[in-house]
Amino acid sequence: MWRDALLVAGKDLKIELRSKVGLGQVVPFALVVLLLFGLALGPGVGRGSVLFSAEPGLFWIAVLLATVLAVQRSFAVEAVDDASDGLRLSGLDPAGIFVGKAAAIGCQLLVLELVLALVSSLLYDRHLEGGLLLAGSCVVATVGLVSIGTVYGVVSLGARQRETLLPLLFFPMVAPVLLAATKAWDAALSGSPGHGLGWLDVLAVFAVAYLAIGTVAFGPLLEDA
Amino acid sequence: MGPVISLREAVSLSGRFPLLAGVTFEVAEGEVVHLRGPNGAGKSSLLRLCAGLVAVSSGTAVVLGHDLTADRQTVRREVGLLAHSSFLYDDLSVVDNLRFAVRASRSDPAGVDRALALLGLDGRLRGTRVGRLSAGQRRRTAIAVLAARRPRLWLLDEPHAGLDAEGRELLDELVVGARSDGATVVLASHELDRADRLADRVVALAGGRVVAPAPAPAPAPADSVRGCDEARAPVSLAEGCDVA
Amino acid sequence: MSLVTTPVGLDSAPPPGAPAESGTSTSARPPAETGRSRSALVLRLVGAVALVGVVATVWLGLWVTPPDQFMGNLVRLLYLHPSIAWVMYVAYGVAFLSSLLYLWPRTRSLRWDKLAGASSEVGVVFTGLTLVTGSIWGRPTWGAWWTWDPLLTTTALLFVLYLGYLAVRRIPGDSEVRARRSAIAALIAFVDVPICYFSVLWWRSLHQAPSVDDPVNGKTYIHGSMAWTLLLSFVSFTLVYVWLLVHRYRLFGLAEREEGEGLALAIEERRAESQVPSR
Numbered sequence: 001m002w003r004d005a006l007l008v009a010g011k012d013l014k015i016e017l018r019s020k021v022g023l024g025q026v027v028p029f030a031l032v033v034l035l036l037f038g039l040a041l042g043p044g045v046g047r048g049s050v051l052f053s054a055e056p057g058l059f060w061i062a063v064l065l066a067t068v069l070a071v072q073r074s075f076a077v078e079a080v081d082d083a084s085d086g087l088r089l090s091g092l093d094p095a096g097i098f099v100g101k102a103a104a105i106g107c108q109l110l111v112l113e114l115v116l117a118l119v120s121s122l123l124y125d126r127h128l129e130g131g132l133l134l135a136g137s138c139v140v141a142t143v144g145l146v147s148i149g150t151v152y153g154v155v156s157l158g159a160r161q162r163e164t165l166l167p168l169l170f171f172p173m174v175a176p177v178l179l180a181a182t183k184a185w186d187a188a189l190s191g192s193p194g195h196g197l198g199w200l201d202v203l204a205v206f207a208v209a210y211l212a213i214g215t216v217a218f219g220p221l222l223e224d225a
Numbered sequence: 226m227g228p229v230i231s232l233r234e235a236v237s238l239s240g241r242f243p244l245l246a247g248v249t250f251e252v253a254e255g256e257v258v259h260l261r262g263p264n265g266a267g268k269s270s271l272l273r274l275c276a277g278l279v280a281v282s283s284g285t286a287v288v289l290g291h292d293l294t295a296d297r298q299t300v301r302r303e304v305g306l307l308a309h310s311s312f313l314y315d316d317l318s319v320v321d322n323l324r325f326a327v328r329a330s331r332s333d334p335a336g337v338d339r340a341l342a343l344l345g346l347d348g349r350l351r352g353t354r355v356g357r358l359s360a361g362q363r364r365r366t367a368i369a370v371l372a373a374r375r376p377r378l379w380l381l382d383e384p385h386a387g388l389d390a391e392g393r394e395l396l397d398e399l400v401v402g403a404r405s406d407g408a409t410v411v412l413a414s415h416e417l418d419r420a421d422r423l424a425d426r427v428v429a430l431a432g433g434r435v436v437a438p439a440p441a442p443a444p445a446p447a448d449s450v451r452g453c454d455e456a457r458a459p460v461s462l463a464e465g466c467d468v469a
Numbered sequence: 470m471s472l473v474t475t476p477v478g479l480d481s482a483p484p485p486g487a488p489a490e491s492g493t494s495t496s497a498r499p500p501a502e503t504g505r506s507r508s509a510l511v512l513r514l515v516g517a518v519a520l521v522g523v524v525a526t527v528w529l530g531l532w533v534t535p536p537d538q539f540m541g542n543l544v545r546l547l548y549l550h551p552s553i554a555w556v557m558y559v560a561y562g563v564a565f566l567s568s569l570l571y572l573w574p575r576t577r578s579l580r581w582d583k584l585a586g587a588s589s590e591v592g593v594v595f596t597g598l599t600l601v602t603g604s605i606w607g608r609p610t611w612g613a614w615w616t617w618d619p620l621l622t623t624t625a626l627l628f629v630l631y632l633g634y635l636a637v638r639r640i641p642g643d644s645e646v647r648a649r650r651s652a653i654a655a656l657i658a659f660v661d662v663p664i665c666y667f668s669v670l671w672w673r674s675l676h677q678a679p680s681v682d683d684p685v686n687g688k689t690y691i692h693g694s695m696a697w698t699l700l701l702s703f704v705s706f707t708l709v710y711v712w713l714l715v716h717r718y719r720l721f722g723l724a725e726r727e728e729g730e731g732l733a734l735a736i737e738e739r740r741a742e743s744q745v746p747s748r
Contacts, residue, residue, distance in 0.1 A: 151657070155637060155640075155650065155654065156640075158640055158641075158642060158650075159637075159640040159641075160641070165633075165636055165637075165640075168629075168632070168633045168636055169633040169636070169637065169654075171629075172626050172629040172630045172633060172661075173630070173657070173658075173661055175626055176661075176664060179672055183672065198671070199671075202671070205664065206664065209660070209664065213657055213660070217653045217657070220649055220650075220653060221650060221653060223646075224642065224646040224647075224649055224650045
């Protein structure tokens with residue numbers, strides 16, 4: 001399984017490096033979202049402004065939206081010719097495909113989160129403090145996001161309306177992740193990382209649960225896609 | 226060892242439409258079988274069923290010793306399906322596509338270079354993104370994937386389509402070579418004469434069933450295959466092909 | 470016309486989906502016919518009792534029971550809201566269990582899939598009703614249509630989660646394929662509910678709002694007629710659920726049967742194609 005996971009992740013990242021869809025479209029899209037938040041909730045700088053206090057939430061909303069795009073892209077690559085037949089025909093271990101695809105999306109998301117964190121801190125004038133908790137919650141939250149995203153990515157692969165189905169399935173499932181990640185970030189940025197540790201645990205619970213769900217469910221779902 | 230493919234009254238559905246309406250069909254090891262039939266007869270579906278891609282709704286299907294009603298996963302690694310769609314990644318180069326397929330099916334990685342050379346995809350095309358290839362070159366790449374994997378069972382769906390004259394010759398040579406390596410080949414082609422010449426046996430399909438269960442085709446196909454062999458040395462993909 | 474498995478025109482194997490799954494009764498014998506009409510009668514009875522029960526609940530709730538000493542007339546909503554929420558939980562519980570039973574190889578049967586589909590559909594309707602009645606209750610109580618109470622928030626998420634599940638059920642495909650995919654989706658949705666609840670609970674732990682679904686609060690003061698009304702409400706809404714569930718289930722069965730017959734026909738047609746002499 002790990003061998004297959006590595007193979008799939010390597011393949012997906014290579015495709016991403018060659019096509020640069022993530023870099024060229026998903027990252028700019030997320031940046032536009034940050035700008036739009038500024039327009040909707042701004043103007044205002046510094047402590048007391050809406051943007052300042054909402055920064056963690058806005059950051060994670062942008063990440064969530066970008067995740068949907070990244071997942072869609074990851075499965076669009078497989079369905080260029082014919083929906084998912086290639087993946088199935090490859091004879092790869094389904095759990096390996098799941099872990100590989102999730103890992104590849106996760107790598108891209110972490111890069112995106114880094115960019116977004118810097119830009120949102122800049123735009124909304126909030127210094128990035130408590131770096132360890134920030135980074136930690138990013139990693140753990142990303143595991144949860146990509147796991148459930150990959151599961152629903154393959155569910156919606158078989159649907160004709162896959163562009164609309166994925167967000168419908170994905171967003172309610174990750175609402176708690178959004179909640180916990182925002183809280184953890186809020187705690188870190190307000191200089192009280194102690195409060196964020198509990199939320200980190202919540203994130204970890206989701207990461208483990210969704211990873212487990214995906215490892216088990218991906219195979220049958222791919223078969224049915 | 227039993228037959229490579231053994232179907233009994235196999236039904237395969239797509240939603241409510243029966244792609245295959247009860248097919249009984251057997252292929253022995255080392256045989257080259259040509260599936261004939263009009264469009265929509267179920268040729269592609271039969272090949273896809275043998276590749277473990279579509280579920281067997283009722284009846285039995287055993288391919289390479291794997292019961293497809295129970296497990297369709299293992300068989301996929303062992304068969305090579307050349308389908309209408311190429312299952313290639315547009316953003317990867319030709320050689321990367323081959324490498325991925327070979328690793329995924331746990332085949333011998335040495336097959337990649339050999340297959341590229343065989344299909345004239347070495348040199349400039351080797352590192353080209355598949356998305357940039359012409360339709361014919363793309364088809365060749367898909368065939369090269371098969372040649373690199375060297376499966377025990379080749380399932381070729383319209384293999385001649387989209388190929389130039391040279392490509393078609395190459396494909397025929399590949400089939401002959403695969404056969405002399407002991408592989409089994411099932412192909413469905415609209416190039417009837419060409420495919421009949423390659424085949425040991427012709428099976429006709431219509432309406433999702435076998436209509437002429439293995440009649441001996443009039444001209445002895447084995448001879449023509451042999452003639453083919455003599456004309457140009459068979460392209461053997463096996464390591465010790467000249468010994469064999 | 471009977472709800473009985475029709476002999477499908479396949480000489481060797483019946484198509485999947487068609488056999489032995491139809492409707493409420495199972496065999497073609499005359500005794501079963503009477504059994505079927507009896508079950509139809511029972512169902513009609515359930516429907517009638519449910520209707521009477523709901524009407525009685527409304528009557529008792531609005532006219533007979535006294536206003537609460539703290540909540541005043543608002544208390545009357547409590548005869549409705551908890552029982553609707555209860556049905557919601559029952560419905561999702563049934564959907565979860567039947568999805569589990571479908572996935573369990575020994576009990577795999579399309580019956581469970583239909584039951585899960587029917588139950589979650591009813592569940593979604595009752596979730597909507599829970600939200601609406603809760604909201605109506607919340608407006609005068611808290612001065613807002615919506616508060617970010619953990620229960621409210623989770624219920625809203627539940628609503629969307631199961632709407633997603635129903636969307637997954639509509640993805641076209643072979644009935645077995647569809648059933649398996651849906652069952653997995655149902656499990657995922659259901660498992661998410663408790664963890665969702667706890668995370669939202671912690672989120673709101675700063676000021677624990679009075680929970681809507683807490684009839685226990687009032688129970689110590691509850692008047693005799695109030696207790697009876699509440700009980701009646703629970704029973705009659707559960708009956709409404711059963712009635713809707715059975716009907717929806719039967720509808721699924723009929724649709725499936727139609728599909729099965731269409732399939733037999735399609736296979737025959739497909740085979741007829743092979744009679745036409747080909748080249």
